[in-house]
Amino acid sequence: MPKYVIERDIANIGDVTPEQAMAISQKSCGVLSNMGPKIQWVHSYVTQNKIYCIYIAPDEEMVREHARQGGFPANSVSEVKLMIDPTSAEA
Secondary structure, eight states: OOOEEEEEEEETTTGGOOHHHHHHHHHHHHHHHHHHHTTTEEEEEOOEEEEEEEEOOOSSSHHHHHHHTTOOOOOEEEEEOOOOGGGGGGG
């Protein structure tokens, strides 16, 4: 199943409280639960003004539908084509 990186522009998201982060996560999980098992949130990276989310889904449209239903921006959705790390340098 394809993996996607979603870039969400949200001003000052890095300043959210733990309670706000929990509420955002709960909203996302609730939408995912209603959408069924074909879409999965893996994890997210929060910077000061953006969230970078990793999702597994059958297609980009399902990722965008999750954003619509949750009221989250999806400024960019990109399919991951390859994953590399330091071990990729080993023969």
